[in-house]
Amino acid sequence: MKTDQHLPIRPFLPPYLLERIAGSSDARRRDRAYRTLHDDQGLRARAGTAELPEGSSRRGEPVRHVHSAGHARELPGERVRSEGQPASGDPAVDEAYEGLGATYRLYWDVFQRHSLDDRGMALLATVHYGQEYENAFWDGRQMVFGDGDGELFKRFTISLDIIAHELTHGVIQHEAALVYADQAGALNESLADVFGSLVKQYRRGQDVESADWLIGADLFTERVEGRALRSMAAPGTAYDDPLLGRDPQPGHMRDFVDTRDDNGGVHINSGIPNRAFHLAAMALGGNAWEAAGPVWYDTLVDERQASRTACTTWPSAPKRRSTPDGHQCAAAES
Structure with missing residues (x-):
């Protein structure tokens, strides 16, 4: 795996957007944006610490695990849906599960790539991260999604391309020495x-x-x-x-x-x-x-x-x- 020794998280929302919100005259908006910016800055020290479960030995078949942080900030949180299990009824959980699968399918069907590392790496995601956390990110080992604030941003699992974007940072991490700067x-x-x-x-x-x-x-x-x-x-x-x-x-x-x-x-x-x-x-x-x-x-x-x-x-x-x-x-x- 080609990666930096000090791997920064790859956040979906850029900091300049959150900084604009932090300059708002609305106290609640400012607080949410500052908390997200603070979380994003602090997460680098803890990035990539989640223990990955066993991956898939069968090419063409993914292994997915979705956890819930329960609005706390501990990763990966409680496992709530794993490969082959039925829908949970929680939109964020099920969107994450389906998004992991759709991303795996493109890489396998089109490029014959077996997960992010091409060795069957388990696909791990955590939803409901933090309180009104306004971002999603790849931390070097797993996906993390906030629920947004409901005022400006919806939950970050709602867009398939957000999920696929962040997972692709994992592919890049394993294939190219692209410093994140x-x-x-x-x-x-x-x-x-x-x-x-x-x-x-x-x-x-x-x-x-x-x-x-x-x-x-x-x-x-x-x-x-x-x-x-x-x-x-x-x-x-x-x-x-x-x-x-x-x-x-x-x-x-x-x-x-x-x-x-x-x-x-x-x-x-x-x-x-x-x-x-x-x-x-x-x-x-x-x-x-x-x-x-x-x-x-x-x-x-x-x-x-x-x-x-x-x-x-x-x-x-x-x-x-x-x-x-x-x-x-x-x-x-x-």
């Missing part, structure tokens, strides 16, 4: 969006013309003026809300955002390779998982890329000798 981090986020969208398209049987190319389309409540958290087809247009602000993603390198925030703009500049994938998929046509998708997957799993992508610097992008979290880039890339 700067351009490499933006590529990491983009790959998670690409395969998150592919899982949704595959599950719905949508070709490139009928797909919405939105990430988190079901997450916002009706109080938010926005279609989704991100648009792969038109970065920068997903939302424009008085509280949340305007979607800051660029869709072209001429608009690249040079920032130290958000781990060097990992959630912002991912719009550039997202749009590149959308353009490629539309040009090739048909089903994206059969045409453009395999190109991106083959590049991700190509071992020749691992040593070259940890501190990737895109053409025309600012070059740094270290990432925001202190990782030192190779001299050849300086």
